[in-house]
Amino acid sequence: MRTVLDFSSLHRSSIGFDRMFELLETAASTTPADNWPPFDSIKVADDQYRITMAVAGFGRDDLQITLQNNVLTVSGERKADHVGEILHRGIANRPFTRRFELAEHMQIDGASLKDGLLVIDLKRELPEALKPRRIPIGNPDQPATEPRRLQNQAA
Known part of the structure; x- marks a missing residue:
């Protein structure tokens, strides 16, 4: 449907x-999309966010984080590190790619990997031109600018 x-x-x-x-x-x-690996998205403060992904078994060298055109991509692929014959595979070892569409002006503040959790901190940083600014109110007796004259005549 x-x-x-x-x-x-x-x-x-x-x-x-x-x-x-x-x-x-x-x-x-x-x-x-596939629900693996699981992740949490958290709003830490007004302009700060955090993505936490469960990537047990993946090391720093197995993971890649990229940001391009407001799309955050987290991918991982483990190298074969087992010795001997595998009788049962219960720990996920498949490669993955997760994509997150980010709002404009979102920046990656940092990433860390500890205890099988990949933590990516994000922060929204508005350029000065987009931040609210106070507009002064002028005096009605004093025009802010000189009136424009059209073809040497008063407007």
């Missing part, structure tokens, strides 16, 4: 949200 999302009413009343609508349509149309 496929549900088609119609965002036409939102397109009429909003400007500049095209990317968000594309993300929603993509999320609705993708097939459910």
